[in-house]
Amino acid sequence: MMHYLSEIIRNPLLPIDSNFDRIDSQCFQINYKIHSGFTFDEEILIKKALIIIADRFCQEDIIENMYRICGTTGCLFAPSVWSCSKLANEKDYCGIHNLLRFQLMCLKVKGEKHQFPIIHLYPIYEKTDTQAEGILACISCISQGSTFSIKGTFNIKLNRYNLDAKNEQVGNSIYWAGVIVHEMLHNLGHKHRINDYSDHWQINVFEKCFLYNGKYSP
16 A cells, blocks of 8 residues: 655645545546655646646547547556456446546546545655656556446656746646646556557547647657
8 A cells, every 4th residue: 555645735726625636627626746856936836727628628629539549549558557446337328438538527526526536646756757656556456337436546646857847838737738648548548568659559649639629640
């Protein structure tokens, strides 16, 4: 079991409870917790990225953009992720390629109900090209017939060595939103081959469709 010491980073513009902060985008809300160790400027950059995630993450245009490119291919999961979802007998999500569609549907519903799983963001500092790290398959979306459940939370480490917090260009915020989304999909159990960031894999294509806001073309 993993344990972390943490400190809540409070946003005075948003409602707060004792455990986490929130970002609202129209009727969709994500919950997040930025853990201690980031600078003030880094926290601002992360929050800008989270606002973009709240706005785009479950947009239908982005999802369909990915499926137009990938079709039924590009699926690679951590062990037991597919079986844990209990989708094998679900006619609306038949085929392993539809796991991501199902997961995003579940998260969209939770976001609209203000019950989105908390996105935990932790700092690391490594003088490498690594942008971020996400725990593989630490959150599950499970079909229960006409309903579903979600178990776990998102857990992501951001490498402060590569966080360009002084860059206030909107493109930098979008870039880091894409980095976080990529790790969120790792958290959901999606994989690519080691160091293979090509369009062969769903997870990579989804990140690019997210970055281009549903208008990505290889």
